[in-house]
Amino acid sequence: MRVLITGGAGFIGSHLSDAYLARGDEVFVLDDLSTGSIDNIHHLKGNPRFHYTIESVHHRAAVAELVDQCDVVFHLAAAVGVKLIVESPVRTIETNVHGTEVVLAQANKKKKKVLIASTSEVYGLSNQVPFREDGNLVMGATTKGRWSYACSKAIDEFLALAYWREKKLPTVVVRLFNTVGPRQTGQYGMVIPTFVKQALTGRPITVYGDGTQSRCFAYVGDVVRALIALMDHEGAVGQVFNIGSTEEVTMRALAGRVKALTGSRSEIVFVPYAEAYEEGFEDMPRRVPDVSKISALVGFCPSVPLDDILTRVIAYFRGDVLPSD
Ligand code: UDP
Numbered sequence: 001m002r003v004l005i006t007g008g009a010g011f012i013g014s015h016l017s018d019a020y021l022a023r024g025d026e027v028f029v030l031d032d033l034s035t036g037s038i039d040n041i042h043h044l045k046g047n048p049r050f051h052y053t054i055e056s057v058h059h060r061a062a063v064a065e066l067v068d069q070c071d072v073v074f075h076l077a078a079a080v081g082v083k084l085i086v087e088s089p090v091r092t093i094e095t096n097v098h099g100t101e102v103v104l105a106q107a108n109k110k111k112k113k114v115l116i117a118s119t120s121e122v123y124g125l126s127n128q129v130p131f132r133e134d135g136n137l138v139m140g141a142t143t144k145g146r147w148s149y150a151c152s153k154a155i156d157e158f159l160a161l162a163y164w165r166e167k168k169l170p171t172v173v174v175r176l177f178n179t180v181g182p183r184q185t186g187q188y189g190m191v192i193p194t195f196v197k198q199a200l201t202g203r204p205i206t207v208y209g210d211g212t213q214s215r216c217f218a219y220v221g222d223v224v225r226a227l228i229a230l231m232d233h234e235g236a237v238g239q240v241f242n243i244g245s246t247e248e249v250t251m252r253a254l255a256g257r258v259k260a261l262t263g264s265r266s267e268i269v270f271v272p273y274a275e276a277y278e279e280g281f282e283d284m285p286r287r288v289p290d291v292s293k294i295s296a297l298v299g300f301c302p303s304v305p306l307d308d309i310l311t312r313v314i315a316y317f318r319g320d321v322l323p324s325d
Pocket of ligand 1: 083
């Protein structure tokens, strides 16, 4: 199979590239290196079944040419990280909405199956935890920059589902919950790489708010297996799936675990949201997926518990050699 991965030099995209190449498939990556990095795909450069194009998903001709050459498309290119989203809302909205329009329109011309990466962020302020795919999405006010990400991704979902209903383009939508593993940088605000780097360098571990907010962290290898299983399954077409772990942890407890596992002397400090992001910032108090839909279809079951994920991320930042996924 020939697989196009937009955002393939990103954290999840590069692991997806690894997995397809390991299966014997051919991988084409399109990435503008805005948040992705050439370092993530450096190890793949000598592989004759690996190809990459440094270009934006907004470039219609580049997307068209790559879609032509491939059998299926993973659209992962997007603005990522709450920090980046709050700081660059124009870029977030344009990248997420326009990029997806281009990819779907080009894929539709050749009727190539497309998997669109959406986000758990679309559940917004919903308190129907755990979140089910058919639950309500509850957005905050448009004056709060954070919600532009959720809204732009919700538009992507509507568009992908509309292409299936109206034009019979096979599309699959996934809502990725917090995903972690080697190659994820703390640069765009993600909490685990941030805490691990702080702990390893003896700097204060910065818990935002009062630290009672919780998340569930899935290992990137588990997430990649789920993406491939959904792409392979005919029954996934026209559907939305949560992908994530159900092991819930508060940020306060997470900071403590990172400190213990690194043996760090870092102090754990609490930083007000207004200072960490912007005045009036609204966080999601809990974010837990209901994964019964994907489990029923493809037997998805996260295999790496949080302590093991943390151990692998710590090893990565220490520069240790990691066991393969
Ligand atoms: N967070 C934190 N300290 C940090 C970075 C993030 O306490 O240095 C918190 C953040 O406010 C959120 C959670 O960790 O409640 C997860 O943040 P992340 O940006 O990783 O993902 P999100 O779930 O917000 O998309």
